[in-house]
Amino acid sequence: MEFPTKVIGDKAYIRVTSDLDTETAGEALRSAFNEVYEQGKRTIVLDLSGAQIINSYGIGKVLMCYKRLKAENGVLMVKPLDGFVKETFELLMLDKLLPIDDSNGQ
Amino acid sequence: MSVGVNPPSILLADGNEQSRQMFGSFFAGRGWSYDVVPDSSSMAGALERGTYDIIIADVALSGPDSAKVLREILEKHPSQAIIAVSPNATYEDALTMFRSGATDLLARPIDFSWLERVVQQIVFSRRNDERERATYRFVTSERTEMRFSCADVVQVSSISLPLVGRLAQSGMLSHTEALKIRLAVQEAVLNGLEHGNLELDSQWKEEIGQDGSDKFSSVRKERLADPSYGDRYVYVTLQFSDGSLEITVRDEGKGFLNSKVFQANGKVDSLACSGRGLALMSSAVDEVRFGKNGSVVTMIKRLRERKSTEDYGS
Structure with missing residues (x-):
């Protein structure tokens, strides 16, 4: 499983194309993140519209990305969320941590 | 046909x-x-x-x-x-x-x-x-018992709970509630595996190497291959009766409950690499109880009234 990435200007986008609740999906996110991180991108946007479900494992991977960026004054953003994923972000207060990218990128 | x-x-x-x-x-x-x-x-x-x-x-x-x-x-x-x-x-x-x-x-x-x-x-x-x-509207109680080896938990990406599906079809749970319960059970089973049976420390998630991998993941892999950890089981029991669903998840470890990561008010530190699974479990059910220092987790969900008879077949 691979999540597609795209770079537009200073921002890199990662499109999560499956539910984020398994080790395989978590690894796909880590790998996509590493790819753009190693290109020097420090503003990375996750598009989670392809995920209907996220569990603590998936959240853990998202936060790992957040922490790596924060350590280098970078920022992890998310495209506008909906459904269960949005509800989970709100429950865990991640909506306060990860700004929304509502530009038309990707 | x-x-x-x-x-x-x-x-x-x-x-x-x-x-x-x-x-x-x-x-x-x-x-x-x-x-x-x-x-x-x-x-x-x-x-x-x-x-x-x-x-x-x-x-x-x-x-x-x-x-x-x-x-x-x-x-x-x-x-x-x-x-x-x-x-x-x-x-x-x-x-x-x-x-x-x-x-x-x-x-x-x-x-x-x-x-x-x-x-x-x-x-x-x-x-x-x-x-x-x-037919299910005549069922007044049902019990399911499941047993997962550590290898099973790793392989099974999502746990199917037919009993929960039947309760949702009967209108006793909404489809969203059923989804949350499935995920809560998944969280509890994963907790039982990682923090119970494999005795992994959540703090190891914070120890990230140059390649972006963490100590938690590498020790997890080692212990899964070690029979003294990997041969332990996680047991799940679902019991529906008297208008409620009781789910018990038990592991064979020493207990993982750590009051530092799951405070009494149920709030979690969103930045900590632990405690989120417990918060997700709490949000899915009406009551979560821990026994034996966390090696037994009981979740209770009160059910809605069943659909009336005339709703069946629609």
Whole structure:
């Protein structure tokens, strides 16, 4: 499983194309993140519209990305969320941590 | 294949008058009941007023985006069967409609013998489901016991809970509640595996190497291969009775509960690499109890009233 990435200007986008609740999906996110991180991108946007479900494992991977960026004054953003994923972000207060990218990128 | 005494009920959404007449005479000739709507907004309206075994919808309906309307219909009626009709059944049409939840795709000109087979298969399956639901209203208690080895937990990406599915079909849980319970059980089983059986320390998630991997993941891999950890089991028991569902998840470790990561008020530190699973579990049920320092987790969900008898078969 691979999540597609795209770079537009200073921002890199990662499109999560499956539910984020398994080790395989978590690894796909880590790998996509590493790819753009190693290109020097420090503003990375996750598009989670392809995920209907996220569990603590998936959240853990998202936060790992957040922490790596924060350590280098970078920022992890998310495209506008909906459904269960949005509800989970709100429950865990991640909506306060990860700004929304509502530009038309990707 | 017989669909019994209850003939198929169909909602046809088609903007073309000639096509509507053709479908109509085919349905009528087989004794199927059907309603006809010409656009996507009246399709949504028809679903507010009644229920149908199958929606047959043209991909090029006028009105609001029909793919979006179908997705909204499926959010409200997750088991609704939908057959999309396309003038030429292109790859793009197929992709759009399947992503919107269509069960099948029908190309024009219509092959009516194929349509008849598909309708009968769908309705046969729906009637079986209806019979199961109708029977389930007499069930006053049910118990399921499951056992997972550590290797099973790693391999099984999502745990199927048929009992929870039956409670949702009977109206005692909403589909969202059922989804949350499935995920809560998954969280509890994963906690039982990692923090119970494999005795992994959450703080190891914070220790990240140069390659982006963490100590938690590497020790997890080692211990899964070590029989003194990897041969332990996680046990799940679901008991439905007296209007509530009680789920118990037990592991064979020493207990993982750590009051530092899960405070009494149920709030979690969103930045900590632990405690989120427990928060997700708490949000899915009415009560979460821990025993034996966390090696036994009991979750209790109070159930809704069942659907009334006349709701069955609809």
